[in-house]
Amino acid sequence: MEQLPKATVQQFIKSTTNGDMKCSNEFVTQVMSMAREYIQLVSDQANTICLENGKKTISGEFFYKSIQKLRLEGQIPFLKEIEEEIKEEVNVKNQNKARFQDEEHLRQLEEQQKELYEKAKLENYKHVIDEEDNSKPRKTLNLQFDQEEGDLQ
Template identity: 35%
Template structure:
């Protein structure tokens, strides 16, 4: 039983990335006539895990220096700069901005739901009625 399974911290052997996801990403990036050996994919996964570990450790140090208990996105960006990956920061900041916008959009949707003043059951009934109307329109159009 590994430390992780026993409730402790995961060992480096427990840390990985989904092989199918990495394989898909590699296939999307390579030209069609180029393939990637399984050993190469596994090496890429190991490199990615090591990179994440490196950035996380540095961000944790920055977080502790600031007497914070939670690693913030700004800690990651500072860690990238400190470790010599400054060229990555523009892309990371762009992804962070997009993520924050998506979060705001989700919150607006929740607020819309809440501000409708209807219960979940009432909204479900409205949805069912709309589906029924749509099915009826579809049947009518199909019969013509």
């Protein structure tokens, strides 16, 4: 079986300890080994249950049955919470993806961007005027911005 990415495991361990603890390489290696073994056991059991049911695709149902068969039922509530969090994240990602495929939404974002650009340009102009000394003749800097190309003319 392939190795789990060591950096990912270290990052996971660090996040669970709030970064307050340092971990030896030996500890990280043991965690990786245990995680690999856990995945192997659950996967093998889920595969067996799947085949016994005449199916070719391991589903979440077979995952939870394998957890029960391995007598790890105490983990199920925690695993269900994680499953819900993952489903929520996937839904949010799908919603965001759909929003950026919607032409009306993209048009609205473009309009907002133009408005923000104009507002920033006005604020910058006001700032320049406020900094000028009223006793000195005003010198104007005539810069024109080409919005489409963003180049100074």
